Amino acid sequence: MSLNSLFFVFLFLPVGWLLQRFVPEKGKNAVLLLLSVAFIAWGSPRDMLLILCSALFNFFTALELSGLQRRGKKKYAAAVFASGVVVNLGLLLFYKYTGFALGIFGAAQAITLPAAPVGISFYTFSALSFLTDVKRGKAHAPKDFIDLGLYLTFFPKFISGPIVTYADFEKELHGRGVDAALIETGVTRFTVGLAKKLVLADSLALTFTSISALPVQSLTVAHAWLGLLTYAFMLYFDFSGYSDMAIGLGNACGFRFAENFNYPYLSVSITDFWRRWHISLGRWFRDYVYIPMGGSRVGRLRTVLNLAVVWVLTGLWHGANWTFLVWGVYHLVLLLLEKFLFGGLKKKLPKAVNIILTFFCAVLGWVPFFSPDLSYAGGFLLRLIGVGGAGVINTDALYQLQSGAVWLALALIGCTPLLKKLGDRLKDKKAFMPVKAVLLLALLALCTAAMISGTYQSFLYAQF
Amino acid sequence: MEIFTVDIAAEAAEAKKAKEAALRARLAEQKAKTAAEAEEAAPEALTEPEEPVVTVDIKPKKTRARQKTAGRSAVIAGASVVLSAALLFGGATLAMPKRTFSENENRVLAAMPEFSFSALWDGSFRTGFEAWFADHFAGRDTWSALHHTVQTAAGRKDSGGVYLGKEDHLFLIPTAPDAENVKNLTEAINAFTQAYGELNHYFAVAPNAIWTQRDLLPANTEAPDQQVQLESFTNDLENVNIVDLCAMLFPRRDEYIYYLTDHHWTTLGAKYAFDAIAAKMDLRNLAEKYDTYVVSEQFEGTLASKSGIHNVRDTIEIRVPKTDIEYYVYYADSGESAGSMYQRSYLDTKDQYAVFFGGNHALVQIRTTADTGRKLLVFKDSYANAVMQFLYPYFDEIIMVDPRYYYDSLKPVMNQYGVTDVLYLYNADTFFNDTSLADVLTEAAEAPAEPAPGSESVG
Numbered sequence: 001m002s003l004n005s006l007f008f009v010f011l012f013l014p015v016g017w018l019l020q021r022f023v024p025e026k027g028k029n030a031v032l033l034l035l036s037v038a039f040i041a042w043g044s045p046r047d048m049l050l051i052l053c054s055a056l057f058n059f060f061t062a063l064e065l066s067g068l069q070r071r072g073k074k075k076y077a078a079a080v081f082a083s084g085v086v087v088n089l090g091l092l093l094f095y096k097y098t099g100f101a102l103g104i105f106g107a108a109q110a111i112t113l114p115a116a117p118v119g120i121s122f123y124t125f126s127a128l129s130f131l132t133d134v135k136r137g138k139a140h141a142p143k144d145f146i147d148l149g150l151y152l153t154f155f156p157k158f159i160s161g162p163i164v165t166y167a168d169f170e171k172e173l174h175g176r177g178v179d180a181a182l183i184e185t186g187v188t189r190f191t192v193g194l195a196k197k198l199v200l201a202d203s204l205a206l207t208f209t210s211i212s213a214l215p216v217q218s219l220t221v222a223h224a225w226l227g228l229l230t231y232a233f234m235l236y237f238d239f240s241g242y243s244d245m246a247i248g249l250g251n252a253c254g255f256r257f258a259e260n261f262n263y264p265y266l267s268v269s270i271t272d273f274w275r276r277w278h279i280s281l282g283r284w285f286r287d288y289v290y291i292p293m294g295g296s297r298v299g300r301l302r303t304v305l306n307l308a309v310v311w312v313l314t315g316l317w318h319g320a321n322w323t324f325l326v327w328g329v330y331h332l333v334l335l336l337l338e339k340f341l342f343g344g345l346k347k348k349l350p351k352a353v354n355i356i357l358t359f360f361c362a363v364l365g366w367v368p369f370f371s372p373d374l375s376y377a378g379g380f381l382l383r384l385i386g387v388g389g390a391g392v393i394n395t396d397a398l399y400q401l402q403s404g405a406v407w408l409a410l411a412l413i414g415c416t417p418l419l420k421k422l423g424d425r426l427k428d429k430k431a432f433m434p435v436k437a438v439l440l441l442a443l444l445a446l447c448t449a450a451m452i453s454g455t456y457q458s459f460l461y462a463q464f
Numbered sequence: 465m466e467i468f469t470v471d472i473a474a475e476a477a478e479a480k481k482a483k484e485a486a487l488r489a490r491l492a493e494q495k496a497k498t499a500a501e502a503e504e505a506a507p508e509a510l511t512e513p514e515e516p517v518v519t520v521d522i523k524p525k526k527t528r529a530r531q532k533t534a535g536r537s538a539v540i541a542g543a544s545v546v547l548s549a550a551l552l553f554g555g556a557t558l559a560m561p562k563r564t565f566s567e568n569e570n571r572v573l574a575a576m577p578e579f580s581f582s583a584l585w586d587g588s589f590r591t592g593f594e595a596w597f598a599d600h601f602a603g604r605d606t607w608s609a610l611h612h613t614v615q616t617a618a619g620r621k622d623s624g625g626v627y628l629g630k631e632d633h634l635f636l637i638p639t640a641p642d643a644e645n646v647k648n649l650t651e652a653i654n655a656f657t658q659a660y661g662e663l664n665h666y667f668a669v670a671p672n673a674i675w676t677q678r679d680l681l682p683a684n685t686e687a688p689d690q691q692v693q694l695e696s697f698t699n700d701l702e703n704v705n706i707v708d709l710c711a712m713l714f715p716r717r718d719e720y721i722y723y724l725t726d727h728h729w730t731t732l733g734a735k736y737a738f739d740a741i742a743a744k745m746d747l748r749n750l751a752e753k754y755d756t757y758v759v760s761e762q763f764e765g766t767l768a769s770k771s772g773i774h775n776v777r778d779t780i781e782i783r784v785p786k787t788d789i790e791y792y793v794y795y796a797d798s799g800e801s802a803g804s805m806y807q808r809s810y811l812d813t814k815d816q817y818a819v820f821f822g823g824n825h826a827l828v829q830i831r832t833t834a835d836t837g838r839k840l841l842v843f844k845d846s847y848a849n850a851v852m853q854f855l856y857p858y859f860d861e862i863i864m865v866d867p868r869y870y871y872d873s874l875k876p877v878m879n880q881y882g883v884t885d886v887l888y889l890y891n892a893d894t895f896f897n898d899t900s901l902a903d904v905l906t907e908a909a910e911a912p913a914e915p916a917p918g919s920e921s922v923g
Contacts, residue, residue: 006601007594010554014547045585180540187543199614206620252543399621399684406618433541440542444549449611455598456608456624456772457569 001043002159003245004197006451012039013249020253021178029146029173032154032253039155040118047117050091055152057087058127059145062134066141077135084131092124100320119159121317125284126152130166132288138167147173156249160242162260162280165287169255178254186251188440193244195443198450200411201238204230207404212370216379220390222397224383230404231370232363233411236265239278258283265362265415268354269346270334273362281317285310308332318369323377326368334361556602563600568608570769570814573599605774612772621682626771627674629681634767635674636727641693641896649895650700652902652909653888657703659909660878666887668707668741669694669895670729670847673722676713690892697896705744712740723778726765728817729891731781731850737889738854745885747858748836754783759808763816780816782806782853789834789857796827797869805830805852820849826869827877830862841883843867843901848889859885867900874908 001008016035023031041048061084068077095116102111117123130151133139142148151169211219211227219227243260250257264277274282290310296303315328338346346354367384371377383389413419426432566573577583577592584590601607612623621628627635657665671690678687691710698706713721713736721733729737742750763778793802810818821828824846839861842848848864856862863881865874877883888895895901 001590005594006598010550010557010601011597014551014554017547018551042590044587180543184540184543187546191542191546203615203618203620395684395686399682402684403620403622437541437545440546441549444546445607445610446614448553449607449614452598452601452604452607453611453772455595457571 001039003156003242003249004194004447004451006448006455009194009447009451012042017252028254029150033146033150036150036153036155036158040153040158043118050117051123051153052149054088054091054123054127055149056145058084058130058152059142059148061087062131062141062148063143065131066134069135069137081131081135085128088124088127088131092120095120097316097320122158122161122163123152125163125281126166128288129163129284133166139170142170154250154255156246156253156255157257160239160246161278162243162246162257163284164257164280165284168258172255176254176256182251182254182256186248186253188436189248189251190245191248191440191443191447193241193246193248194447196237196241196244196414198241198447199443200407200414201234201241202450202454203407204234204237204404204411207400207407208234208370210400210403214396216376216383217388218390219380219383220393220397221383221386222393223400224380224389226397226401226404227380228363228366228384229408231366232265233408233415235366235369236261236415237411263415263417265359266355266417267358267362268351269358270331270338270361273358274331274335277362281314285314289313304336307335311335322374323368323371326374326377327365330365330368334365553602557597557600560600560602566599566605567764567814568605568769568772568774570766608772609774616773621685623771623773626767626773627682627685628771628773629677631680632724632776633673633677633680633722634725634771634773635677635681635687636672636767636770636893638672638674638688638690638893639897640688645899645902646697646896648899648902650697652905653704654700654702655909656886656905657701660883660886661703663883664745664885665704666707666741666744666885667698667701667704668709668737668744668887668889669697670709670733670737670891671713672727672891672893673729675710675892677717677722679717693896694892707737707740707744709737709740712736720779723763723765723767723817724776725768725778726763726817727767727891727893728765729847729850730778731783731853734847734850735783735854738851741851741855741887741889742858745858751785751787751857753786755786756781756783759806759819760811760816764814765817766815769814780811780819782819784853785857787857789832791830791832791856793821794829794831795821795825796829797825805856817846817849820852821864824849824866824869825864826866826871828864830856830859830864832856832860832862834858834860836860838884839863839882840885840887841865841877841881842887842889843904844887844889845891845894845898847891847894851889865904867904868898870900870904874904878908 001012003009012035020028020031020035037048037052040051061080065077065080065084068074068080095114099113130139130148134141147170150173151164151166154169157164208227208230211223211230214223240261247257247260258280260278260280262276262279264273267273267276290306293306293309294302295306298306311328311332312325313328314331315324315326318324318327349357367380368374368377371380379388386392427436563573564575565571574592574595576596577589579589583592598604615623616628622637625637627637629635653667671694674681674687675690681687691714694710698704713733716736719732720730721736722729758779758781760780761777763780764774765778768774791805793805795801805821806819807822808819810816810822815823817823830852834857836858838859840855840859840863842862842864844864844866845868852862852864861881863877863883865877888901890898
């Protein structure tokens with residue numbers, strides 16, 4: 001079940017929220033865990049069993065780990081920790097990368113693989129964060145399974161993050177205290193996120209899908225650029241919208257999660273971009289891969305190697321395909337250039353120029369990201385500079401532009417903090433309350449219309 | 465990652481110097497930040513220290529939120545309305561009486577799936593329930609209309625494979641002709657013509673509204689050049705009389721020759737097509753007068769359903785020639801006969817174009833008292849259905865074969881009926897993409913049947 005389905009918004013959410021709201025403080029986490037398990041089971045009972053087994057495994061592993069550490073048995077503790085990591089990673093590798101690995105050896109069709117459980121990438125990273133935090137003493141091994149179960153399955157973040165570290169989540173588990181203002185912030189945030197996804201991103205997607213449906217040879221320069229920009233904004237509003245929904249729902253249940261996006265298209269460098277785009281993932285790789293490997297405190301060569309490992313993994317985390325690997329390596333190269341070559345030059349440039357340059361570089365990276373394969377990516381890149389393809393512009397490109405222009409303009413405004421600042425300025429004014437309520441209802445109505453239209457289908461029994 | 469360090473700093477500042485002024489806290493933050501960085505130089509590589517202007521305000525926002533306490537009911541205005549609306553519409557959807565059929569979407573709506581543990585396990589209960597919930601969602605048609613209003617207002621002029629043209633015209637975006645199928649069709653028609661060389665063969669394939677009325681297409685959209693497609697097709701046909709419907713319909717494009725909301729031509733469009741066919745077939749003593757009846761002013765066709773745009777209604781009229789010639793219709797698939805080709809009961813359904821013959825059938829015979837000595841075999845799609853009201857007075861018998869539903873051999877038909885004329889009556893979109901016609905023709909051409917005794921070629 002996704003957070004932007006009719007069933008979720010109009011049944012699961014209101015009923016679930018009321019349920020947890022009016023359960024006494026003591027039972028809240030248990031109810032939330034039950035809701036989360038139901039959420040996963042509704043999507044796939046098989047996934048739910050798998051996740052529960054894995055969660056139990058992690059629970060006992062952590063108990064054992066902390067017990068051994070308390071008794072000073074470091075070697076055994078390390079072994080237990082390693083086995084935990086292996087099991088968690090093994091699950092991810094099996095479900096997500098077996099097909100890719102077999103493909104490399106030309107045996108992709110050898111066996112039919114079971115479908116990967118929804119959210120497995122996010123789940124695994126949460127589990128690894130948990131075991132590591134316990135091992136490092138940053139968090140306690142929970143005595144109550146509800147604590148860990150809720151952390152691993154909490155429905156707002158289960159499918160698409162953000163990836164909250166266990167150390168952070170632990171602080172919210174007990175005595176988090178919900179107040180009206182937080183609920184208000186949360187529901188507002190959820191509604192805005194829903195609209196970002198369903199109204200803005202999905203409208204942009206119409207343009208992107210029509211363009212990507214064309215054979216790459218028949219794209220004009222205008223098609224390529226329009227497609228690229230549309231995708232860049234679509235991806236941002238889709239993903240950051242989803243993060244808003246998750247963070248907002250968390251708020252509505254009293255949880256405070258760190259931000260996952262911070263106006264990434266206004267970054268002044270690629271380094272900056274990665275502090276603002278999918279922040280929780282970058283943070284995870286930093287804390288659990290990069291720093292343990294020595295970070296940048298080792299020699300220059302080792303630093304480069306460490307960075308390379310992080311970016312290859314980041315690329316592959318997004319999908320088991322060469323295209324994602326290329327995308328990761330592309331960012332690695334940009335970061336290295338920035339770090340070792342152009343850092344000084346960049347500082348001399350005006351901020352606006354840096355923003356535009358960074359935007360351009362980041363957006364160009366989406367080409368391999370959205371391409372089904374590398375040959376499409378290559379063709380698309382050539383179209384961008386007018387090599388091959390169907391010329392500079394044609395009527396279809398104009399049609400796509402006129403269909404998508406309004407949404408692109410809205411996206412341009414939406415990727416800056418303008419509206420947010422306006423909202424923050426108004427939000428404490430009493431007179432704004434009714435206006436805000438009406439605005440939120442209007443957004444919800446637009447979202448409902450979009451969700452309904454997604455299920456619209458006509459049946460043409462009368463052929464020609 | 466900058467955020468991370470700032471977060472720690474802010475929390476440290478909160479704990480230690482809760483009572484300090486904001487300025488001092490900020491200073492402490494900066495201090496703590498530098499300290500944290502010095503201590504843990506690692507993040508540098510991934511995150512160079514840069515002005516954390518935007519990131520800093522994340523924490524203070526939360527701090528502000530925490531300062532507010534419960535009980536300020538005005539504050540939760542937004543949350544209340546959103547959650548109430550969700551509860552209201554969710555509840556209404558469950559509680560309201562259910563429709564079984566959607567006129568707008570022209571389909572039966574999903575029924576509540578039967579619960580079983582196996583259905584729950586394999587996910588079919590979930591998909592079934594979600595389909596049911598969506599299909600019966602309170603105000604479904606209104607929501608859909610709202611969506612289209614928004615999308616159209618924002619400049620999108622297509623929906624569900626349909627262009628939203630000017631003056632409320634909806635145009636089906638045709639499928640590009642399949643080259644392989646076009647080749648097969650050419651060969652099949654030529655083989656059939658050769659096998660039945662003593663008959664008169666006529667080819668009348670109509671351009672679609674998107675070509676004829678292309679002036680009304682949205683800006684920057686193009687119609688496929690169906691005239692060129694048809695000409696290049698007919699150039700390869702041998703011994704077939706070509707009826708140029710493009711030339712007939714295009715000059716009359718400003719008239720009501722295609723429905724606005726449906727992919728068919730109107731009775732007027734069919735009449736013009738008949739005029740062109742009649743001229744080519746050299747039909748004599750044409751009826752000059754018709755009784756015209758408007759049978760529906762509430763027709764909403766397939767294009768409205770496909771696109772979700774329900775702005776206008778069409779008018780269906782029928783034209784009955786003023787003639788003494790009588791006819792009856794025999795439907796081979798059901799074995800039923802009728803004294804009229806019009807089936808008024810279909811005017812009460814969604815698919816009102818089926819007023820002609822009740823839609824498409826594998827084989828329909830129209831027997832008349834015309835006594836002209838000509839018998840017509842029509843290979844057709846539904847465009848032909850509206851033309852028959854004009855054609856019947858000139859033939860002793862008309863046999864309509866819709867190859868899409870006709871699975872038998874055509875040889876008995878060729879043997880028994882004494883056909884004198886053959887007509888291909890289609891619209892271009894269906895014609896170029898339908899594979900069944902070539903199959904039927906090829907089979908019939910393989911070993912040509914002997915012409916039935918008594919049938920003579922006329923004309």
